[in-house]
Amino acid sequence: METNVETSAAVRVDGLRQRYGDFEAVAGISFDVAAGELFALLGTNGAGKTTTMETLEGHRAVHEGTVRVLGHDPHRERRRVRPRIGIMLQDGGFFADLTVAETVEHWRGFTPAARGRDEAIGMAGLAEKAGVRVRQLSGGQKRRLDLALALLGRPAVLFLDEPTSGMDPEARRETWRTVRDVVAGGTTVLLTTHYLEEAEHLADRLAILHRGRIEASGTVGEVVAGHGDRITFRLPERLRVAELPELSGARADISVDGGHTVATYTVNDVGLQAGLYALLRWADEQDVRLDGLRARSASLEDVFLRTAEGATR
Numbered sequence: 001m002e003t004n005v006e007t008s009a010a011v012r013v014d015g016l017r018q019r020y021g022d023f024e025a026v027a028g029i030s031f032d033v034a035a036g037e038l039f040a041l042l043g044t045n046g047a048g049k050t051t052t053m054e055t056l057e058g059h060r061a062v063h064e065g066t067v068r069v070l071g072h073d074p075h076r077e078r079r080r081v082r083p084r085i086g087i088m089l090q091d092g093g094f095f096a097d098l099t100v101a102e103t104v105e106h107w108r109g110f111t112p113a114a115r116g117r118d119e120a121i122g123m124a125g126l127a128e129k130a131g132v133r134v135r136q137l138s139g140g141q142k143r144r145l146d147l148a149l150a151l152l153g154r155p156a157v158l159f160l161d162e163p164t165s166g167m168d169p170e171a172r173r174e175t176w177r178t179v180r181d182v183v184a185g186g187t188t189v190l191l192t193t194h195y196l197e198e199a200e201h202l203a204d205r206l207a208i209l210h211r212g213r214i215e216a217s218g219t220v221g222e223v224v225a226g227h228g229d230r231i232t233f234r235l236p237e238r239l240r241v242a243e244l245p246e247l248s249g250a251r252a253d254i255s256v257d258g259g260h261t262v263a264t265y266t267v268n269d270v271g272l273q274a275g276l277y278a279l280l281r282w283a284d285e286q287d288v289r290l291d292g293l294r295a296r297s298a299s300l301e302d303v304f305l306r307t308a309e310g311a312t313r
């Protein structure tokens, strides 16, 4: 029954493959998104995020596998699915001479059971710009107008494709608050983003796509688990890289940050304490100061970069 499907998963992707000619852009991916959950798709350029989103939005027929949105095939049963989803377009193709309020009013005309105009504008944080013409909005404000329009039909599932690209940090945080409110109201959200911080802030679960396959998925904690802890410090001036010790059998990776040479050791999750102890004892013996010394868990960025490095190998 439809209600049973919806309570178990709002979005279900099972063995999805999508091809452009001979090129396989999505090479057999599976994931579920529970109702009321925010799921983020991350990935390197060309990983297959947009192709997956377009398939879920009903714009593409499936080559192989199954996708369900609210229990239906979003392409073949488009008429049943479309009124219940919201899509934040990359560029809504607004009329430049209409104001924000007029644009929302215009779209309300096509949207069954639409939210009130001012409610939608307020949710997207555009109340102060209601009377401003679209041509005078900044890029980030236009994105928020896209968001207001996506929210108009009170969607059960909301698709956000890079929702904060072009926004300054403050606008981004405001948009995150809006998205969190929407999720708290029970909406299921699928998000693509190139900002890992955005996924860390918003995602209940996420998947990292690479060349059409899911390389890692789960909560942020699950995805970073097993990727080790990091010990970093600035290389003391009088030392050469070759003089740095091995810690837990690992040598330091060297990078440059803000004009400083930075040493980074990756130690396994249980080796952090022993690694730090060995490092500090070595520093004491050498009589060197380790400026900027930090010990931290692997971040989503560390895991993402490791995945992306696999791409160039």
Ligand SMILES: Nc1ncnc2c1ncn2[C@@H]1O[C@H](COP(=O)(O)OP(=O)(O)OP(=O)(O)O)[C@@H](O)[C@H]1O
Pocket (backbone or CB within 6 Å): 020, 023, 025, 043, 044, 045, 046, 047, 048, 049, 050, 051, 052
């Ligand atoms: N219409 C098309 N015809 C041929 N190849 C395509 C087409 N659309 C996408 N591709 C290819 O499919 C792959 C996946 O593209 P897709 O746009 O889904 O990736 P993405 O993860 O959204 O990338 P980005 O982060 O760069 O937006 C890419 O290699 C792309 O070049």
